[in-house]
Amino acid sequence: MGRIHVAVRETPLSCDAALAFLDDPSHGAVCTFVGRVRNTNQDKPVDGVSYDAFDALATHTLRTIAEEIQSRWGEDLDVWLEHFRGHLPVGGVSVVVAVASGHRAESFAACRHAIEEIKRRAPVWKEEHYADGDSTWIEGRALRS
Template identity: 50%
Template sequence: MTVHVEVRGVTQTPLDPAEALAFVEAPGHGAGALFLGAVRNRNQGRDVKGVSYDVFAPLAEQSFREICAEAQEKWGAHLRLFVVHGKGRLDVGGLSIVIAAGTPHRDEAFRACRYVIEEIKNRSPVWKQEHYTDGDSEWVQGHALCQHGDQTHTHAHG
């Protein structure tokens, strides 16, 4: 397998970037790119203490597989990809997503990694609920999903 996708509970066990990089290594690959998404302490003027991630896991993993297949069409079947998205509550600094891309040369690795995170943010069924230091919580406004007749693909209006 050249692709690993997963939704994983992160409240107890943090995501591990080393696992992602190890998966995308190969003898012919001279490049590995890593993207980490983490909870930050401020959003839209409000002080954030944590985020809860809600995920429709079966469809999210399906969307990850579709996005990775698209990346392999663009940059070649040799492209190795690792995508794990967290589910559950994280404090500031906690990792919500880890993506790694392994390729022979650096350009495809950077591009593939960027493609996968941007498409996930637009298309995958994941929702953030921010928890603020004042005790309030809000669901983050996101990208509305659309459907273009081909029921095997998810898309979004950004």
């Protein structure tokens, strides 16, 4: 059975920690996705982004996505999903997705699926802060009862 690590963190996310977690000689492929704060959005200069989350539900959602990945692409896959909560400057790492599998096809497909589902389902919201001093909450995932 593969391993799963999920977290919502207020401390810097680490690709090195993800790669160490995924270190398994039976896995010939590791695919990673690292999301970073970019310096513009819709032609507006961005100074940084503040992320907020419903931590318990976000962690549950990340775990559900990881379990779905193992169910779909193989129970032996190792999956690492972390999202940042707090303020990040331009270039800061907001999300780390990493998947290890026996072969590259599964790793690529599972990694892509993970980031798309995190963006679609995780209760994480972002407020962009612009160079002109303005800020805007970017439309995110609504909580449903």
